[in-house]
Amino acid sequence: MTTTTCNGVDTAALFATLDAVRGQPSLARFQFRVANSWVSGTHNRAVISGFYGAGQEHLHEAPTTLEADHPAVLVGRDNAPTPAEYLLHALGACLMSGLGNIAAARGIELDEVTATIEGDIDLQGILGLNSEVRNGFEGIRVQFHVKGEAEAEKLADLVGQSRARSAVYDVVTNGVPVRIDVATM
């Protein structure tokens, strides 16, 4: 029996999944969901549990609870990371997960991969003090360090290919339509 695992990725299963979706594209339709509840002030708590994909409903192995808050310097209670930091985490994690898959698909053994994600923001925007300043980050920088069993160019190309296939990178750089509805009680 041949082992098909590389860097913790079952590459045979990965290629079988690609073949399955190629044969039945509707399997690629996914819906991800988060349920958020206000706690107090800027503090809120979200649960991530179920999602739809590959033609059926799924539950994660375990639900995850994520809190968010503003820091004290922004008049919050600092119970948890800020929403803006979660956005940076989503971007870094998406690039890192993709890199793991791509390295495995290419048979490149990884030794150590780290990434720092930094976002600069001028809060005059969200504070409503300067209409010339946007609400969001002005720019985000990601610095990868990749150590693995391949020449430098091939290691660097893992990051390039991950960026080219990253869901969160696409959303964060190109934007996506967001519809917001409100029901009052």
Next chain:
Amino acid sequence: MTTTTCNGVDTAALFATLDAVRGQPSLARFQFRVANSWVSGTHNRAVISGFYGAGQEHLHEAPTTLEADHPAVLVGRDNAPTPAEYLLHALGACLMSGLGNIAAARGIELDEVTATIEGDIDLQGILGLNSEVRNGFEGIRVQFHVKGEAEAEKLADLVGQSRARSAVYDVVTNGVPVRIDVATM
């Protein structure tokens, strides 16, 4: 002594912060940061600890560790939420934190606020199976339920104003430049 807390927000401190930034706009410059490390396959772990803002370095009350992974149906090990779910959480949390602040600033007592955030995605994009399909979400829907001590129109307007001043909503709908650098070892 007059109490200045509404919904857990110290509104006197909130208005004092606005005045301070109005007087010295450089205080509004913030930088948020995340440090991510690859674990195995699509599994990775990030730490959120320090940030810069209001003219100095800060540490959160406690560092937060966030894991991410792909689910089994996507050949991951489902150790944690997906990066795409963290993005939805960032959006929902930002709108919710903003709503908490705005309600307090307007003196509207909140009883209960919830939001569900859903994102639809066709994975043919990130799987590289259809060049017509984008990598990211096609669209995101947010459904708020707001219960509070004000008429329906004023409660609904809290969500509208939060959207108008949301950092993450701005990034997710309009996009932001992302620079990625790689160092190999």
